[in-house]
Amino acid sequence: MAFAIKMEGLGKRYRLAHKHKARYRSLRDSIVEGALDIGYATKRLLTRKIPSTRPADEDFWALKDVDLQIEQGERLAIIGRNGAGKSTMLKLLSRVVEPTSGRAALRGRLASLLEVGTGFHPELTGRENIYLNGAILGMGRQEIDRKFDEIVSFADVEKFLDTPVKRFSSGMYTRLAFSVAAHLETDILIVDEVLAVGDAAFQRKCLGKMGDISEQGRTLLFVSHNMAAVQTLCNRAVLLSGGKIVATGDTHHIIEAYTKSWRQNIDLGERRDRSGTRRARLQSIALEDSNGDRSLRVGSMQAFEFVVTVSAEPDAIGKKADLILIVCDRRDNRMVPLYTEWTQSDFRITAEQQTFRCRVAAGLPLVADTYWLTAAVLIGGVNADKLERALEFEVTPSQDFAAGLVLNPAYGQVLVEHVWEQARA
Amino acid sequence: MNPSDASDRVLVIEAGGSPRQYAREAWRYRDLLFILSWRDIKVRFKQTAIGASWALLRPLLTLIILTLVFSRIARLPSVGTAPYALLVLSGLLPWQFFAAGLSDAANSVVENEKIVTKIYFPRLVIPVSALAVCVVDFAISLLILAGIFAFYRYLPDWHLLALPVVLAFAVLVSLGPGLMLAALNVKYRDFRYVVPFLVQVGIYASPVAYSTSLVPERWRTFYYLNPMAGLIDTFRWTVLGHGFTPWWPGVGLSLGVALALLISGLLYFRATERSFADNI
Numbered sequence: 001m002a003f004a005i006k007m008e009g010l011g012k013r014y015r016l017a018h019k020h021k022a023r024y025r026s027l028r029d030s031i032v033e034g035a036l037d038i039g040y041a042t043k044r045l046l047t048r049k050i051p052s053t054r055p056a057d058e059d060f061w062a063l064k065d066v067d068l069q070i071e072q073g074e075r076l077a078i079i080g081r082n083g084a085g086k087s088t089m090l091k092l093l094s095r096v097v098e099p100t101s102g103r104a105a106l107r108g109r110l111a112s113l114l115e116v117g118t119g120f121h122p123e124l125t126g127r128e129n130i131y132l133n134g135a136i137l138g139m140g141r142q143e144i145d146r147k148f149d150e151i152v153s154f155a156d157v158e159k160f161l162d163t164p165v166k167r168f169s170s171g172m173y174t175r176l177a178f179s180v181a182a183h184l185e186t187d188i189l190i191v192d193e194v195l196a197v198g199d200a201a202f203q204r205k206c207l208g209k210m211g212d213i214s215e216q217g218r219t220l221l222f223v224s225h226n227m228a229a230v231q232t233l234c235n236r237a238v239l240l241s242g243g244k245i246v247a248t249g250d251t252h253h254i255i256e257a258y259t260k261s262w263r264q265n266i267d268l269g270e271r272r273d274r275s276g277t278r279r280a281r282l283q284s285i286a287l288e289d290s291n292g293d294r295s296l297r298v299g300s301m302q303a304f305e306f307v308v309t310v311s312a313e314p315d316a317i318g319k320k321a322d323l324i325l326i327v328c329d330r331r332d333n334r335m336v337p338l339y340t341e342w343t344q345s346d347f348r349i350t351a352e353q354q355t356f357r358c359r360v361a362a363g364l365p366l367v368a369d370t371y372w373l374t375a376a377v378l379i380g381g382v383n384a385d386k387l388e389r390a391l392e393f394e395v396t397p398s399q400d401f402a403a404g405l406v407l408n409p410a411y412g413q414v415l416v417e418h419v420w421e422q423a424r425a
Numbered sequence: 426m427n428p429s430d431a432s433d434r435v436l437v438i439e440a441g442g443s444p445r446q447y448a449r450e451a452w453r454y455r456d457l458l459f460i461l462s463w464r465d466i467k468v469r470f471k472q473t474a475i476g477a478s479w480a481l482l483r484p485l486l487t488l489i490i491l492t493l494v495f496s497r498i499a500r501l502p503s504v505g506t507a508p509y510a511l512l513v514l515s516g517l518l519p520w521q522f523f524a525a526g527l528s529d530a531a532n533s534v535v536e537n538e539k540i541v542t543k544i545y546f547p548r549l550v551i552p553v554s555a556l557a558v559c560v561v562d563f564a565i566s567l568l569i570l571a572g573i574f575a576f577y578r579y580l581p582d583w584h585l586l587a588l589p590v591v592l593a594f595a596v597l598v599s600l601g602p603g604l605m606l607a608a609l610n611v612k613y614r615d616f617r618y619v620v621p622f623l624v625q626v627g628i629y630a631s632p633v634a635y636s637t638s639l640v641p642e643r644w645r646t647f648y649y650l651n652p653m654a655g656l657i658d659t660f661r662w663t664v665l666g667h668g669f670t671p672w673w674p675g676v677g678l679s680l681g682v683a684l685a686l687l688i689s690g691l692l693y694f695r696a697t698e699r700s701f702a703d704n705i
């Protein structure tokens with residue numbers, strides 16, 4: 001069997017500029033930097049001591065030296081933490097961005113779903129958006145005509161075809177968008193985390209559709225944080241970390257390796273996806289149970305502590321410090337905020353390295369599931385360092401509540417002690 | 426576009442990329458070009474109360490103001506037998522096409538950011554489709570022209586047959602700078618402010634409210650370096666017929682400049698488009 005995708009030394013470099021944090025460059029920035037470069041080059045010519053480029057910019061390889069061959073008809077999962085290079089790999093393969101080094105060969109037509117409903121226009125009707133979205137995904141008009149009825153019935157939106165999609169419920173919107181993409185006639189389909197939306201029934205339908213796709217001998221590349229979906233859908237997996245492939249193998253083993261990597265303590269100081277003035281920096285966050293043991297699992301409604309270490313610039317010493325931790329569910333809904341201002345804790349930075357403890361005596365009133373922690377530290381009321389998804393941890397079923405039953409998060413996620421009584425007839 | 430046609434073709438992704446492959450792909454995405462233009466037209470009709478009437482109303486109001494200012498207050502003369510209002514109108518329509526085409530094309534890539542960062546297709550489709558929308562507007566505004574010609578009982582002659590050629594010329598003039606600005610806009614949003622300025626100054630530097638015959642002879646060659654001068658002259662010659670004759674060498678010069686702009690616009694756009702998703 002022939003390969004579907006072959007990557008050889010594939011890499012993508014981004015330039016991280018330390019100086020400007022603006023979302024886009026202005027011409028002035030470029031002129032100023034150009035002038036600085038000239039100044040720097042002149043100085044270098046004169047002294048011959050300093051390295052050849054100005055140290056202002058830092059190279060960052062989002063993906064580096066990736067060699068991977070994917071056979072036709074394979075269903076491959078790409079697993080890794082946020083920032084491991086999954087999205088970059090998908091963007092390179094779907095040609096949204098161009099590689100900095102190496103090459104990739106693709107056999108046949110490729111379609112990618114990096115986002116559900118790309119290019120949907122809210123003012124246009126369902127019918128119009130099918131044509132629009134189809135064309136953006138690379139379908140010809142005739143191909144869409146041919147598939148139109150199938151798309152509509154799969155998405156189950158017959159009645160709303162002539163309604164602008166801005167009046168659609170989010171479920172209808174997602175169904176329609178997925179349906180268009182799923183009916184593309186492609187040899188290779190790339191899917192990124194689109195199952196994070198939509199209800200359970202539709203998710204099953206989507207997984208079924210993707211299964212069909214691979215049975216027809218087409219190749220599927222799938223990225224998801226939903227390990228259950230990965231397990232059912234894919235026969236091979238690749239684990240990425242820091243832009244490199246760390247393991248490849250059958251899905252089961254790779255998921256295990258990935259889960260294990262979560263148990264290790266992560267050095268937050270190394271993370272790049274942070275924002276803030278950097279006058280203080282989050283170094284680590286740990287979860288400690290009432291026995292003082294650290295792990296990334298905590299029972300629902302059981303007392304524990306978050307232990308946060310923070311480093312500070314010398315000029316921040318003596319300044320007021322605030323911390324905020326937000327427990328978010330896997331869909332990024334903010335569930336539980338833990339904020340020093342609300343507890344009226346008047347903290348000051350006293351040393352360059354400090355530890356703060358947040359005791360949650362009543363435990364988290366959340367159903368068992370995976371949760372994320374978003375963390376930020378504020379100096380003098382100004383955001384100094386903020387990390388989204390700083391920590392992933394698991395809330396496990398509580399022995400005291402519902403006798404340790406695994407509760408379905410679809411019924412609701414917040415637990416409160418309650419009592420039911422039956423009135424006498 | 427059947428997968429079986431392409432299932433054995435191997436596509437290689439690496440830094441760079443060949444122009445021949447690009448041309449083939451741009452052609453393959455022609456349906457997208459139509460659909461994006463159709464989307465913009467449709468959305469405008471849905472979002473505005475009087476929809477298509479804007480294409481008529483805008484030039485009509487400008488025409489009234491310009492005619493008043495230039496013929497009544499500044500007392501600029503007309504040429505040949507054509508009434509002054511017709512002279513202004515025949516300058517105004519190509520000008521408005523250019524102004525709208527330039528600014529829409531310049532903003533097009535940035536406005537379609539969401540698509541650009543998620544899906545691959547030849548980016549050239551975006552500014553070209555923006556321009557195509559302006560062509561439709563232009564066609565609608567030709568209706569005003571017909572109406573006002575009827576009002577003045579002015580009859581065009583066989584020159585009118587050249588209309589498609591003039592239209593191609595107009596697209597040529599707008600596309601080059603439009604592509605250039607669209608690409609520059611991705612990296613330097615400063616160019617958002619350059620376009621309105623260009624449009625504002627350009628209307629005086631171009632023969633919109635006056636005839637090129639008013640330009641002193643020693644400045645003439647220099648004047649026609651502005652491609653709009655040649656375009657407006659050609660348009661006037663087409664619709665006013667016997668009433669107007671341009672200085673043809675100047676028109677040739679304008680055409681040359683427009684071609685040079687188109688080539689440099691295309692080259693710059695092609696060179697930068699691969700990094701659009703990184704820079705936007």
